[in-house]
Amino acid sequence: MTKAGGDAEEQNDASGSADSTTAESWRQWENFARAQQLGQIGWWRLDVTRNVLTWSAENYRIFGQPIGAPQTYETFLETVHPDDRAYVHERWTAALHGEPYDIEHRVLVDGREKWVREKACLEFDATGALLGGFGVTQDISERKHAEIALQWGVRRNELLTRIAARLLQSSDVQGVVEELCAEVMQFLDCQAFFNYLVDEEGGCLRLNACAGIPEDRAREIEWLDYGVAICGTVARDRERIVADNISVGADPRTAIVASCGIKAYCCHPLIAQGRLMGTLSFGAKTRPAFTDAEIEVMQAVSQLVSMAMARLRMEQALLEADRRKDEFIATLAHELRNPLAPIRTGLLVLKRTGGQGPNAVRVQEMMERQVDHIVRLVDDLLEVSRIRSGKIELKRERLDLRDLMDQAIEASQQFLDANGVSLTVVRPDEPLMIDGDPVRLVQVIANLLSNAAKYTPSGGRAEIAARRVGSQVELTVADNGVGIPTDMLPHVFDLFAQVDRTLGRAQGGLGIGLALVRKLLRLHGGLVEARSDGPGKGSTFVVRLPLALGVAQGGPQPQGSRSAPRVLIIEDDDDAVHSLSMLLRAQGANVRTAFDGKRGVEAVQDFHPEVVFIDLGLAGMDGYEAARRIRAMPEGRDTIIVALTRWGGETAREHVKKAGFDLHIAKPTSMGDIERVLDFRR
Template structure:
């Protein structure tokens, strides 16, 4: 009976061990392994003969093996619990991170019998930790690049994140729990001359849920004993439950503005016009600071909340992966904002690097269009592109002119109501190359046609029409165009009647001879059309813009906007290349591709998927459906050109 009971017990143990999600093991007093569960053999690919005894140590990564073996043997000698992390060779040939934990087992009489433990695969968690570490490093680098001081403070008044610029001011009485000696470095007064009480300063107010924007002006005494003017704003951070998680404080050095303002006041009678301009600039600066605080708060709030969620749910890989995705998206938004700030700072300070070369303006514009297509499509705008027949040689920095065109198109997309129209034309007027961007948007009042290009002049006006950003794009456009000896002006019949922005750049006379032998795409279409291409997309704008770009390269084009029309057109046209959208109603791109593959006349046709989905599973599915290539939207023109060149 004892033998049968023992057999039942062993059978139950083996069943439990093999069903456990972890790999279970048992060792004897001398440290040799006497049992490994089925999970171990499935994970490592070892046989029972190879794994038992000390054979299991052979599967540990060579760099971890000595330390892991030493830790196990020392724990065995001390007869104490242990837990260690190391890399273990998987049956697929790769190493994965595991956590190996064990505890001693004893007989009823107190004799040491060895260890029992488990090995748990934590590779996904380790990779996520590494990705989050890299994300933190990226976020830290971007914060350091900001030209303003930024501090994220938790609900207890502790700074959890700050940049180098902010270290000039911390610790300060923007926080509620700092020493009085440092508080004395700050002095702020109301408009009526009353000093701010400690509990009424921006940080303390934000921690009570108040948005302190555009903030207050305050004098700060630096380490040299000099007082400098600053603008301080703060906004509260709320969690997913609506409760306060902390606040974000932004400090900007406005000393030059304030001292200029003070100097102008002394000569107000003689310099009234200049004083008004500085006052206006100061007001715009305050509004800009408010917008900057708002735009920084948008990505910082989910980042701070996400970090709190990760702290509370650190054992959930799925939760950590979701939060990681959120943080990465918000970091990209911060990167875009910082890029705008750095660009305007470089141009304003004369430090922008302009590298001019002899280029065809039409090719610059074609490349610039691609960067704005996604925003145009999101607004469901009807977009048209018209290029000059002949080449337009200019002596310019191609990247900066592309930035000018991209900013104008982005502005048009942002400030044009849903479903509007946007037109881009490039033509020659005498010895000038003329770029025009016309939209059916909100328009511009007559008195603002000139000031719309001033620094920060857009901030505070029409913000409900914009879709994020700092509103400094047009100022950057004017300054970049000026560096190319060109001009830019705005035309509008008034609010609600759309607007047109016209950029004029001097044509390079020396380039006329260089490009003289290059015929225009439209003029030589018959001779230059080297491939028959069918573009299929239910998004009319997306199909039209891709077709326009392909037509500029001289290809013979047909366009369809649904699957059935595409199949019928392909039977007649017999295209050599098909750019096919996948997500179409009624008949998907997968179904269209399968139909085309059944046509023997199209055996040599290359079918290219053009989709907003680009995950590994999406690529596999498109390949299975008969696609030769998979492009993820937005498609870079250079990639399309390289693909078509490879066919030719």
Template sequence: MPDPRSVPAPVIDDAFDWAATPFGAAAAWPSALRTAAGMVLHSRQPMCVMWGPELRLLFNDGYRTLLGARAHDGVMGQPFRAVWPELAGPVGPMLDDALRGHATGAVEDQPFVFHRNGYPEPVHVTFFTSPIHADEGRAAEIAGLLVTCLETTARVAARRERDDAMERLRLLDEIGEATRVASEPRAIMEEATRLLGEHLGVTRVAYADLEADNDRFTIRHDWRVPGAISTTGVYSLDLFGSQATSNLRIGRTLVISDVDRELAPGDGDGMFNSIGIKAIICCPLVKGGRLVAMMAVHQAHPRGWTAEELALVEAVVERCWAHIERVRSTEALREADRHKSEFLAVLAHELRNPLAPIRNGLELLRLGDGGREQVARVGGMMDRQLSHMTHLIDDLLDIARVSSGKIVLHRELADLKRIVSAAIEGAMPAIGAAGHDLAVDMPDAPLPVDADPVRISQVIGNLLTNAAKYTPRNGRIRVAARVEEGTAVVSVSDNGIGIPPESLDAVFDMFTQVARHTERSNGGLGIGLSLVRRLVALHGGTATAASAGPGHGSTFTIRLPLADALQPAADAAPAPPLPAPAAGRPLRILIADDNVDAARSLADLLALGGHDTRVAADGAGALELAAAFHPDVAFLDIGMPGMDGYETARCLRGLPGMQSVRLAALTGWGAAEDRERSRAAGFDHHLLKPAVPAEVSAVLAAA
């Protein structure tokens, strides 16, 4: 018997012995049904004929693809419901109605689970039906159905993917709109986690920041369904097992569909189960090669995550971070602006405080009888206040140099014990004035460090004066030094006002004072501790603060790398004394400064020593005076208008007979590059304003 699928449709009736087939006697088949059968068997489209009340099947090779393993020859002629029981419910009634002539047309994209290729497979199918009528004379009777069956799984998947993509975009837009106007990070976290959790239908969504040690992370906020526990708090990354740790640290999203199956016992499963997690997506965010944040989606039961769900979580965490960084940057700018305004107010306050006693002292000298005791007392007071102002200005200059990287360390192998002793000596006036008790605990052995002794002494001195300021009168201050694992450690403790826990790191920020008290007029500018941390960092060390809280005192600790052992040092030879000016030989001294009061007061002071002085208010006037006066020494202000001090010095050196004049710069700038510029201009000395009498005397002695 020939295969009917190999016979052209026009001759199928002649070539095919219907009586020998399981399809029924040839006489029982109307010609229209036989013609339809020939068309089906000849077509490459997935088509079939269903005939009779039982809707028996005659199908072609295209249809075999849908039948899968069931497409063997024995299926031919079997009832539709027996061959495809999974279609009997959704499609059977429609086919019965079509057979009765009540309905024809298409049933589109019906979802089914077909058992083909040996396992269940979800597919979508569209059916197109047309009636096959009996022979002429019985036109109302329908003998069977011509069915074209197309699998539309790919089309449905593409449409679903498009719809899902649109839904993801709508969700991301909704998150963006909800967080766009947020003014604090928590509001962004709340909205983003809620919207994502509701969209995915999960148990919990948590957002976490990594701590500075890159090991612990803090869950700031989590959205969760009713009944689920909160996971906010601080955790170690290692608690969640090796898979979580290795993935997240390199920025790879952690995906677990079943905690109990995919994690080895003791390798994170206990931690996940303790917070009610059976499936998780944890998306890390790596910036600048460092893990900075992550978002976790938790499910209380096992769940197979799709690629689209992973992409959605990754997109949400990226957008959340962008919004949070925007808010934090805005907050940082506002905070910096507030600190700047506060600093300017404090600067004005701190600079005015010494001016009041100086003005009062001047008035006392003007109105008093000028007795030596009164002059000595007032002069001492004015000198202390001037020193305080100078210290404030020096701190400002130092922090500017450190911030701009212009500070130069003069490092040497030194004993940290000697440096601490020098710092204590310098801070004793402030400690003693407040009536504090100072305890010192030093080891017997030296503490060798490779450091700039002046700068480290400045660091420890700042900590000591800070303790003196913020400890109530008659308090206790303790300085201790020790060695810990190859590091020299110096701590300064007090029983003063203490520091709130949340401010322990902030005290090292620029222009920050944790507790400003109006009764502390010597509170400073809030830059001393910032200078401490930066100077210590330049030495490869660290500076930290500790406190049990307000009212419980503070401890500031610096750590510096230990150096090789100190070499025994020979007794230093005393410095040679500065040469004194020749006896009975007064000097001709020229002073140029646009601050007339400063110039005349210095001239008067020098005149008391028997020197002949001239004063000019600008560079041009100084050159005119020098041509006739021929000074031995000239003090030139650098910041004069028009012709500055540098240009005046160069021109002065060019005048006849002025090559040997001793030039001293008066300036408020004291960085290394400022001193180098002075030397290049021809200056012999570089004095910082206000010049102390000893420095002025040294200039005269050198002349």
């Protein structure tokens, strides 16, 4: 019994031991399978003698196959990425001849690209015939994608570094754009690019460089208006546009690029220091879209090109300013030497004659004229300085333009007669009432008459005329003198600019008169334009000023019906200040301007404005800080503060509202915007 019992116990012990071993084996197998899954590693076993290929469950998952589905080399090859099949077959064939099999390649799983690494150990008999083998497969997609991204990032940085260096060294940025964009196209695997530049005179875009389209097509789209096609829209709105799947879309803006076979397109504005210089865009013909990383590269290239163009413009502006400075100094020396020479001679004559004799009175009169000439030169210099520093103040009153014309003609008649220039006056039949500073406006008209006398040969003719045009008055001063070259027309109102740069003219001046004319007119909400058919064909200067508010609206307004609001503009862009001032003054506003945040805050203390327009992108103290300081002042507590930005929409309004602004206006400002602000004030 004991033996039997013992035998029974031994049998039970043996049975329990076998069960335990089996359970332990299953636990180890489960752990191994779990480790395979966590490591994304599968295995396969090939038995040639039985013609059996066995895959692990993880191998099926890696290749996206149903677990247990029969596998052959051919079905495996079908899962390999088409671009990698030849390589995989080549390496497997080499492995069958004894070479190592350790490769990385792509597979397609449910249309998604994955990377795998395969490693195998094959077994051969003594004759070299294949018996079978064992191999492992690992999903390395995450590592591979990280490696590819890293390599792509290195290449991207190298590309941008080369472009930045090339642009920094170039003195012809527009000329090297085509070369640089060709390199970008190769990097991004795209087939077209377009570079448009702003044509200041034509008010449109001009194609500077392009690639990937026929020459005749490029000639057809050489000029592009703002708002037309994608590039024109980007230039108008100053915002990037990305267009995908163009070939199947219906957006009319993509018609031009679609006709060139482009399927994906991205266009960036070229902007630096708030100034639009053009657009830069890239297009792909072989794929429907660009990746976010590729668009970032395009944006970086666009920013580099923008900064290079801005740098070149600044360098050219500095060179031009330096040249004008030298010319101004030479002209100033000449202009001062001319009157000083006869003054010195007159002093010697008076000294020798003791101030007596028949010529003494004539000498004294001559010296007085020359001193007056020097005083005029100094006054012009001081006037420019006052305007540029914002220290000039207009003493406005209701004026008839006819009276201003008479006063200016009286002040200029002697100069016209001395130069032998006859003047024709065409007076308007009706009163042309304007609001302005009489001294400054007479100075404007007199400067234009003096300019006509200065640049018209003896025996020539000049004419001054005025008329009403809608809600404005238009005054013209024309002559049949030396005329203005076409390339000089945009610059005649620049400080120290002169059409005739020779120093031989007796009344050459300092190149300040016309600059003063434009600046004084802008303070009055007016403008001036120069016209000429070229050298020797005379010139015409056209001045436009807003009629007084009651006159412009067809009759006087009831007293007290609408008070003239005090409005302060804080803006560092001269053209923006000018256009906004014109709109406000057309509504009868009393306008003051400041060209930076600090001066704007100071102006609030003594001007006490009811409305303040502030550009958010001010240099130094930005618009947000200026608004905060104004709001904290007693004078600005109840002031309406309006934000001027280059971006619009509901998001923009919410953003500036949180910053403490009452209203938000997107540039460029319209008359409707002004009326909305003034209605809000009322």
